[in-house]
Amino acid sequence: MMSILDTCQQEAKKAGAAKVSKIHLQIGERSGVVVDSLKFVFDMATQDTMAEGAELEIDLIPFEGECSHCQRRFHASEGFLVCDQCGNYAKLISGQELNIKSIEVED
Ligand SMILES: [Zn+2]
Numbered sequence: 001m002m003s004i005l006d007t008c009q010q011e012a013k014k015a016g017a018a019k020v021s022k023i024h025l026q027i028g029e030r031s032g033v034v035v036d037s038l039k040f041v042f043d044m045a046t047q048d049t050m051a052e053g054a055e056l057e058i059d060l061i062p063f064e065g066e067c068s069h070c071q072r073r074f075h076a077s078e079g080f081l082v083c084d085q086c087g088n089y090a091k092l093i094s095g096q097e098l099n100i101k102s103i104e105v106e107d
Helices: 002-014 035-045
Strands: 019-028 055-063 064-067 073-075 090-094 098-106
Touching: 002 019, 002 098, 019 035, 035 055
Parallel strands: 019 055
Antiparallel strands: 019 098, 064 073, 064 090
16 A cells, blocks of 8 residues: 555656646455555555545456356356366456556546
8 A cells, every 4th residue: 555655746746746646556355455555555544645625536456267268257146266168277367456547636
């Protein structure tokens, strides 16, 4: 979370902005991030920074696999990447993201 905040502030400074008004994140279901605690940490971490009071918007990215055998794409709810159609192992497509999608700044 701190590195996200650092990146946001660097981007805002680069843009010549005085304040970060909104941060839009993409977080995978299996990234290990708990959204509720992230929001809490965000509020704490942004105190007395450019991002104080900024809105935090989060897109949750589903944990998905693609089967190596039948190419079926599926949502892996249990954390196991095993195809629910043919039982073969699948590769991870998405779900471990922790990205900054966009940042809105104010002058
Ligand atoms: Zn399959």
